[in-house]
Amino acid sequence: MTETAEQLLNFEPDDERYVAELTEYVAIPSVSRDADASTMRRAAEWIAEKIDFADPQIVETGGHPAVVGAWLGRPGAPTVLVYGHYDVQPTGALEEWVTPPFEMTRYTDPDSGEERLRGRGATDDKGPTYLAVETCRQFLGQEGALPLNVRFLFEGEEEIGSPHLASYVEAHPDALAADLVISADGAMWRPDEPSLSTASKGLLALDIEVTGADRDLHSGRYGGTVANPIHALAEILASLHHSDGRIAVAGFEDGIAPTSDGELAEIAAVAFDEEAYRTDLGVDELVGEPGLSTLARLWTRPTLEVNGITGGGAYTVIPRVASAHVTCRLVPGQDPLAVYDAVQRHVHAHTPAGVRVTTTHEPGPVPAYTIPADHPAIRAARAALEVVYPGEPVLLARIGGTLPATTLFEEVLGAKTLFFSFAFADEFHHAPNEFMRLRRLREGMRAWEALLRLLAEGEHRLGTAP
Amino acid sequence: MTETAEQLLNFEPDDERYVAELTEYVAIPSVSRDADASTMRRAAEWIAEKIDFADPQIVETGGHPAVVGAWLGRPGAPTVLVYGHYDVQPTGALEEWVTPPFEMTRYTDPDSGEERLRGRGATDDKGPTYLAVETCRQFLGQEGALPLNVRFLFEGEEEIGSPHLASYVEAHPDALAADLVISADGAMWRPDEPSLSTASKGLLALDIEVTGADRDLHSGRYGGTVANPIHALAEILASLHHSDGRIAVAGFEDGIAPTSDGELAEIAAVAFDEEAYRTDLGVDELVGEPGLSTLARLWTRPTLEVNGITGGGAYTVIPRVASAHVTCRLVPGQDPLAVYDAVQRHVHAHTPAGVRVTTTHEPGPVPAYTIPADHPAIRAARAALEVVYPGEPVLLARIGGTLPATTLFEEVLGAKTLFFSFAFADEFHHAPNEFMRLRRLREGMRAWEALLRLLAEGEHRLGTAP
Numbered sequence: 019m020t021e022t023a024e025q026l027l028n029f030e031p032d033d034e035r036y037v038a039e040l041t042e043y044v045a046i047p048s049v050s051r052d053a054d055a056s057t058m059r060r061a062a063e064w065i066a067e068k069i070d071f072a073d074p075q076i077v078e079t080g081g082h083p084a085v086v087g088a089w090l091g092r093p094g095a096p097t098v099l100v101y102g103h104y105d106v107q108p109t110g111a112l113e114e115w116v117t118p119p120f121e122m123t124r125y126t127d128p129d130s131g132e133e134r135l136r137g138r139g140a141t142d143d144k145g146p147t148y149l150a151v152e153t154c155r156q157f158l159g160q161e162g163a164l165p166l167n168v169r170f171l172f173e174g175e176e177e178i179g180s181p182h183l184a185s186y187v188e189a190h191p192d193a194l195a196a197d198l199v200i201s202a203d204g205a206m207w208r209p210d211e212p213s214l215s216t217a218s219k220g221l222l223a224l225d226i227e228v229t230g231a232d233r234d235l236h237s238g239r240y241g242g243t244v245a246n247p248i249h250a251l252a253e254i255l256a257s258l259h260h261s262d263g264r265i266a267v268a269g270f271e272d273g274i275a276p277t278s279d280g281e282l283a284e285i286a287a288v289a290f291d292e293e294a295y296r297t298d299l300g301v302d303e304l305v306g307e308p309g310l311s312t313l314a315r316l317w318t319r320p321t322l323e324v325n326g327i328t329g330g331g332a333y334t335v336i337p338r339v340a341s342a343h344v345t346c347r348l349v350p351g352q353d354p355l356a357v358y359d360a361v362q363r364h365v366h367a368h369t370p371a372g373v374r375v376t377t378t379h380e381p382g383p384v385p386a387y388t389i390p391a392d393h394p395a396i397r398a399a400r401a402a403l404e405v406v407y408p409g410e411p412v413l414l415a416r417i418g419g420t421l422p423a424t425t426l427f428e429e430v431l432g433a434k435t436l437f438f439s440f441a442f443a444d445e446f447h448h449a450p451n452e453f454m455r456l457r458r459l460r461e462g463m464r465a466w467e468a469l470l471r472l473l474a475e476g477e478h479r480l481g482t483a484p
Numbered sequence: 485m486t487e488t489a490e491q492l493l494n495f496e497p498d499d500e501r502y503v504a505e506l507t508e509y510v511a512i513p514s515v516s517r518d519a520d521a522s523t524m525r526r527a528a529e530w531i532a533e534k535i536d537f538a539d540p541q542i543v544e545t546g547g548h549p550a551v552v553g554a555w556l557g558r559p560g561a562p563t564v565l566v567y568g569h570y571d572v573q574p575t576g577a578l579e580e581w582v583t584p585p586f587e588m589t590r591y592t593d594p595d596s597g598e599e600r601l602r603g604r605g606a607t608d609d610k611g612p613t614y615l616a617v618e619t620c621r622q623f624l625g626q627e628g629a630l631p632l633n634v635r636f637l638f639e640g641e642e643e644i645g646s647p648h649l650a651s652y653v654e655a656h657p658d659a660l661a662a663d664l665v666i667s668a669d670g671a672m673w674r675p676d677e678p679s680l681s682t683a684s685k686g687l688l689a690l691d692i693e694v695t696g697a698d699r700d701l702h703s704g705r706y707g708g709t710v711a712n713p714i715h716a717l718a719e720i721l722a723s724l725h726h727s728d729g730r731i732a733v734a735g736f737e738d739g740i741a742p743t744s745d746g747e748l749a750e751i752a753a754v755a756f757d758e759e760a761y762r763t764d765l766g767v768d769e770l771v772g773e774p775g776l777s778t779l780a781r782l783w784t785r786p787t788l789e790v791n792g793i794t795g796g797g798a799y800t801v802i803p804r805v806a807s808a809h810v811t812c813r814l815v816p817g818q819d820p821l822a823v824y825d826a827v828q829r830h831v832h833a834h835t836p837a838g839v840r841v842t843t844t845h846e847p848g849p850v851p852a853y854t855i856p857a858d859h860p861a862i863r864a865a866r867a868a869l870e871v872v873y874p875g876e877p878v879l880l881a882r883i884g885g886t887l888p889a890t891t892l893f894e895e896v897l898g899a900k901t902l903f904f905s906f907a908f909a910d911e912f913h914h915a916p917n918e919f920m921r922l923r924r925l926r927e928g929m930r931a932w933e934a935l936l937r938l939l940a941e942g943e944h945r946l947g948t949a950p
Contacts, residue, residue, distance in 0.1 A: 219704060221704075221800075223800075225798070230767060231765040231766055231767050232765065232766030232767075233765075233766075235765070236884075236885065237787070237789045237791060237811055237813065238685060238687075238813055238883070238884040238885030238886055239782075239884050239885060240765070240782075240884070241782075241787035241789045241813050241884060242729075242772045242773070242781045242782065242785055242786075242787040242789075242813075242884075243761075243770055243771075243772050243778045243781055243782055244765055244767055244770055244771065244772075245767065245771045246789055246790060248721070248790040248791075248792070248793055248808075249721065249722075249724075249725060249789075249790060251718075251793075252717075252718045252719075252721035252722040252790070252793075253718075253722045253727075255714070255715065255718035255722075256715075256718040256719045256721075256722035256723075257722075258715075259715060261719075261836070263708075295709075299697040299698065299701070299706075299710055300697055300698030300699075301696060301697050301698075301710055301711065301838055301839075302837075302838065302840075303837055303838050304709055304710055304838070305709075305710060305711045305836075305837055305838035306708045306709050306710075307708070312709045315708045315709055316705075316706075316707075316708060316709055319708055320708075321703070321707035321708040323703045323707045323708075323712055323715075323802055324712060324714040324715060324718070324796070325703060325714075325796045325797065325798065325799060325800060325801050325802070325803070326714070326795060326796035326797040326798050326799070326801070326803070327714055327717075327718075327793045327794065327795050327796065327806065328793065328794060329792060329793050330790075330791045330792035330793065330809070331791065331792040331809065332691070332791065332792050332809040333791060333792070333809075334687070334689075334791060334811050335791050335792070336789055336791070337791070337792070340793065342714075343796070343797065343798040343799075345703055345800050347703065347704055347707055347708075370727070370771075371768075371769055371771055372767055372768065372769050372770070372771040373767075374768075417704070418702075418704040418705050418706070418707060418708075419702065419704030419705055420704055
């Protein structure tokens with residue numbers, strides 16, 4: 019960091035302007051689930067104006083528009099694509115908010131003494147996007163240039179599953195071409211230590227439907243003579259796991275490389291308080307497949323969870339149909355469609371007589387994603403975090419959740435995605451009273467500055483864009 | 485029947501008046517689930533007026549009123565209590581009705597050539613009640629007296645589970661005292677042969693609730709580390725039956741006498757087309773515990789059916805809670821609360837680690853009910869049906885459903901209940917286009933005439949009322 023430390027930007031002496039601008043942005047209630055088109059466009063225009071140095075365009079996607087832009091003033095230098103989203107989650111119950119969700123409020127948390135910014139979108143993803151863009155503006159204002167070429171893609175549908183992102187990216191690979199995607203979305207794992215995500219799990223969602231007679235039946239007039247679809251579904255679902263928690267579906271784990279002793283040792287070295295985790299969940303004991311710690315299961319093992327069941331009701335019926343929704347979280351090596359085939363075979367093989375079963379999977383299953391720990395982007399990001407948090411080791415974490423855009427960017431743009439957000443996982447994402455920690459604004463800007471400098475030259479320099 | 489055949493009433497030469505009066509009664513939309521109090525009272529007043537010979541009273545019950553009355557002009561003769569209900573089911577989807585539900589329509593069924601009366605309540609229970617009452621009126625009109633003493637109890641809440649019947653009966657045992665209850669509610673088993681019910685199953689309803697963490701969890705962030713209540717519930721439910729269909733709950737069958745070879749032979753002699761039953765249900769095969777015919781299972785064996793399951797939804801959640809509604813149909817010898825204890829013990833013994841389970845049973849579980857085949861009421865009813873259907877053997881059938889009032893009348897009044905309805909099970913009870921077969925009005929009146937005469941004297945005479 020010696021070479022970059024000499025060239026630090028001069029950020030403003032207090033946070034007033036940053037907070038004022040973010041307040042404006044949060045005030046636009048860009049709830050992608052139900053806002054009208056003009057509200058969504060106002061939010062798109064707000065962030066587009068913030069990248070006025072990059073020839074911003076508001077582009078149609080078939081749903082809410084996206085904002086794209088590019089500053090390509092460093093011919094021969096690497097190119098990064100900064101990703102974020104301007105849409106937000108619905109507020110949920112307004113009476114649960116301490117202050118109105120779209121009036122961003124600066125306050126001091128009495129427990130931690132931290133200054134915080136409360137509002138819908140503050141941390142997901144308006145604050146983290148704002149600080150990335152603001153860093154670029156400061157580069158241009160103070161140095162007249164960015165250290166490398168930067169493209170932007172801010173979508174308006176992240177919170178509703180990005181239904182039009184894939185088709186847009188697939189149609190515009192040249193306009194989005196980059197050596198690396200840097201996501202301003204995401205969140206660090208724990209608020210007490212800097213971390214980077216190096217893996218996220220894949221996702222396969224499927225439904226199982228069991229059908230019996232051609233109509234609902236009176237349980238007295240027909241009970242004991244005809245198969246009950248709920249009994250059959252229970253039998254199928256109970257067969258999906260062994261009693262010790264291991265998944266019982268033959269072929270489910272095909273392709274998974276065993277976790278190495280080195281990886282297990284690394285995970286074992288991560289401070290993780292199982293007792294605090296258990297207490298937080300309010301359960302008597304944690305459960306899962308044997309032989310692995312809770313954190314090792316969370317980070318390295320695939321899962322098959324039944325998320326929903328439905329059938330009949332609280333009256334004397336043998337229902338015509340019973341069904342279940344299932345999601346599998348996948349790890350590297352698993353092919354989502356092969357996993358689906360394995361589950362389907364298992365379900366059919368475990369369906370009792372007298373009922374019919376169908377399985378269907380949701381479109382677009384996602385494989386697991388990884389970025390190697392020695393990828394230049396991870397090394398650069400680690401170095402950038404060390405600038406901001408000197409002396410604090412950077413934890414390489416894995417994500418149990420799924421980040422579909424990573425696969426999209428890898429497949430279409432050939433670029434890995436680095437998650438570089440200054441949101442933290444405890445900041446009430448998607449819930450009432452969402453907040454961002456004020457100091458993360460300034461820490462994030464300094465870290466983005468360092469990251470962009472590091473990726474531009476020296477040992478962490480990215481390869482040249484195609 | 486020789487003595488009674490000599491004293492037959494002269495019923496009218498055509499059905500015009502009967503149909504006109506029943507049309508009036510059906511026109512009152514006495515839907516106990518949602519009608520207003522004045523509508524319910526109009527229906528109560530209508531049937532009360534029809535028993536003007538019996539000092540009718542409309543009495544408060546805490547819910548919709550009941551209609552009671554008594555003609556006690558035969559001191560020393562037996563007393564019967566005629567039971568029925570003036571309330572009806574909701575219409576369901578109006579667009580499914582061929583004619584308006586409360587405008588009773590006389591029509592000829594094109595398939596059978598039968599004349600029918602279509603309307604809500606026509607067969608459940610306004611028609612069957614009307615013909616019983618009309619028979620009494622004819623006795624008084626033509627003979628100046630009934631053959632025995634008759635009390636009446638018509639409730640207005642049968643279709644909503646008779647929530648106030650028990651407290652009313654328990655508070656007025658003297659006013660309802662009788663040697664026999666004759667229910668004008670119920671239905672013969674099959675339209676092609678006369679039948680009487682000699683048994684109905686008991687009912688125990690219970691709920692199972694499985695709780696995991698203290699909140700819904702993200703299936704990616706927590707999957708594989710904590711028990712999923714749906715998995716636990718599936719395991720519990722799957723454990724309730726053996727794979728061959730037998731109930732796996734230890735103690736469930738305590739107290740049940742084995743079905744005798746004689747009983748099994750009687751059931752085997754009943755014409756029952758398993759293939760037609762299967763085809764009607766639209767299933768590939770019938771299932772149930774081995775070693776018994778479908779009809780033998782239906783008539784002699786208890787059941788445990790899961791009626792409803794609920795938990796989570798079609799999204800990536802590990803839900804906090806999952807639950808099931810279960811009903812058990814009981815046969816003679818089973819104590820409902822002992823069955824509940826057995827199920828509860830089984831559920832707790834089969835609950836996996838990491839979750840909590842609770843079971844609760846609905847109030848008022850009902851034991852099975854039987855009336856012996858050689859009870860005077862059954863013998864008299866059989867003889868009465870032979871008057872109307874000469875040469876047709878009367879089938880003694882059992883009911884898989886539950887008739888809670890039978891237990892109430894036995895416990896409080898010490899009287900067995902004879903079901904003597906001229907509704908048939910195929911007449912769309914509770915469904916759109918409910919109908920009653922026109923000829924059953926006249927057949928029913930003649931049968932009630934014969935029944936009342938037979939119960940009054942001779943070999944089928946009932947014991948004297950307390």
